[in-house]
Amino acid sequence: xxxxxxxxxxxxxxxxxxxxxxxxxxxxxxxxxxxxxxxxxxxxxxxxxxxxxxxxxxxxxxxxxxxxxxxxxxxxxxxxxxxxxxxxxxxxxxxxxxxxxxxxxxxxxxxxxxxxxxxxxxxxxxxxxxxxxxxxxxxxxxxxxxxxxxxxxxxxxxxxxxxxxxxxxxxxxxxxxxxxxxxxxxxxxxxxxxxxxxxx
Amino acid sequence: xxxxxxxxxxxxxxxxxxxxxxxxxxxxxxxxxxxxxxxxxxxxxxxxxxxxxxxxxxxxxxxxxxxxxxxxxxxxxxxxxxxxxxxxxxxxxxxxxxxxxxxxxxxxxxxxxxxxxxxxxxxxxxxxxxxxxxxxxxxxxxxxxxxxxxxxxxxxxxxxxxxxxxxxxxxxxxxxxxxxxxxxxxxxxxxxxxxxxx
Numbered sequence: 001x002x003x004x005x006x007x008x009x010x011x012x013x014x015x016x017x018x019x020x021x022x023x024x025x026x027x028x029x030x031x032x033x034x035x036x037x038x039x040x041x042x043x044x045x046x047x048x049x050x051x052x053x054x055x056x057x058x059x060x061x062x063x064x065x066x067x068x069x070x071x072x073x074x075x076x077x078x079x080x081x082x083x084x085x086x087x088x089x090x091x092x093x094x095x096x097x098x099x100x101x102x103x104x105x106x107x108x109x110x111x112x113x114x115x116x117x118x119x120x121x122x123x124x125x126x127x128x129x130x131x132x133x134x135x136x137x138x139x140x141x142x143x144x145x146x147x148x149x150x151x152x153x154x155x156x157x158x159x160x161x162x163x164x165x166x167x168x169x170x171x172x173x174x175x176x177x178x179x180x181x182x183x184x185x186x187x188x189x190x191x192x193x194x195x196x197x198x199x200x
Numbered sequence: 201x202x203x204x205x206x207x208x209x210x211x212x213x214x215x216x217x218x219x220x221x222x223x224x225x226x227x228x229x230x231x232x233x234x235x236x237x238x239x240x241x242x243x244x245x246x247x248x249x250x251x252x253x254x255x256x257x258x259x260x261x262x263x264x265x266x267x268x269x270x271x272x273x274x275x276x277x278x279x280x281x282x283x284x285x286x287x288x289x290x291x292x293x294x295x296x297x298x299x300x301x302x303x304x305x306x307x308x309x310x311x312x313x314x315x316x317x318x319x320x321x322x323x324x325x326x327x328x329x330x331x332x333x334x335x336x337x338x339x340x341x342x343x344x345x346x347x348x349x350x351x352x353x354x355x356x357x358x359x360x361x362x363x364x365x366x367x368x369x370x371x372x373x374x375x376x377x378x379x380x381x382x383x384x385x386x387x388x389x390x391x392x393x394x395x396x397x398x
Contacts, residue, residue, distance in 0.1 A: 018368040022342060024349050052382045053375040057343055060324035062235040064228025065246050071223055071253050
């Protein structure tokens with residue numbers, strides 16, 4: 001008959017078998033485990049099964065896949081992905097075009113940053129042949145900035161109109177007999193009975 | 201003034217080329233990992249892998265390549281892929297009852313189901329898919345990706361003792377689930393040995 005302490009020892013040993021196979025134990029621990037397993041009628045077959053299981057698990061072959069083409073497609077088709085790349089050196093006309101044709105996602109700040117970067121680049125490489133430093137792109141960015149500024153001004157105008165309309169509606173409401181509930185009418189309902197207000 | 205790190209492929213020069221090299225280097229490993237995490241669903245695993253790399257791209261371009269890449273980019277990618285896989289698995293689990301093709305009559309689970317698998321690889325796949333999320337993550341990262349326990353602990357943000365415990369539990373569960381295949385394999389081997397002795 002096996003004693004409880006022996007059973008506990010075997011449980012501990014069996015819990016460490018995987019770590020033993022993974023070479024995760026300190027040399028002393030590993031030696032102690034191997035020594036126990038070699039002389040234990042309970043742990044030896046369990047260890048053999050664990051080894052077997054680990055070996056069988058290698059039978060599942062999951063093939064990796066080449067995904068660069070798909071990643072690249074998504075990279076160039078998404079403005080969110082293409083935008084930062086274009087903003088870096090403004091080196092590619094195609095990337096700039098992508099920004100300009102999907103301007104709804106491009107903020108004025110981003111365009112200003114791009115323009116500043118392009119100006120800096122142009123100043124640094126003034127000796128390069130014309131066209132390589134995207135002077136044309138710079139002009140396009142500035143044009144776009146102007147267009148965006150106009151849009152912003154228009155939107156500001158619309159917001160102002162809406163504000164005036166709202167204000168006029170508020171002022172006109174009492175004249176049509178509409179009386180909004182005032183706070184004193186609502187408060188007693190939310191207060192406890194002993195608050196001194198009583199219920200209306 | 202932006203300062204770029206020379207060791208960051210997303211820095212000045214051609215960030216897209218640096219990114220391409222990185223994807224080509226790790227794409228197969230990340231897709232294989234995601235495939236295992238998703239129980240063999242290779243198509244979804246490819247989507248997960250794409251998202252993983254694009255997440256890295258977005259982060260790096262957002263930072264304009266100013267910061268060095270994580271020390272162990274493979275583990276960094278594995279962590280992103282792992283989190284995405286867990287999100288997917290949780291959605292699947294929460295919506296499994298809505299699946300009209302779900303076979304309610306398929307009552308075989310556990311060792312019986314593994315024994316019915318048409319191949320050992322399929323049986324292992326099904327058995328690993330039956331592990332809890334924690335055990336499955338640790339088992340796959342350790343057994344198939346070859347990460348050390350400490351590396352897995354860092355990746356999963358858990359103590360190393362938890363990793364050791366989950367790995368041990370995972371193997372114990374697999375031992376039960378694959379018992380029929382192990383016995384079958386032992387029988388085959390003993391028959392081969394007998395034949396060679398004769």
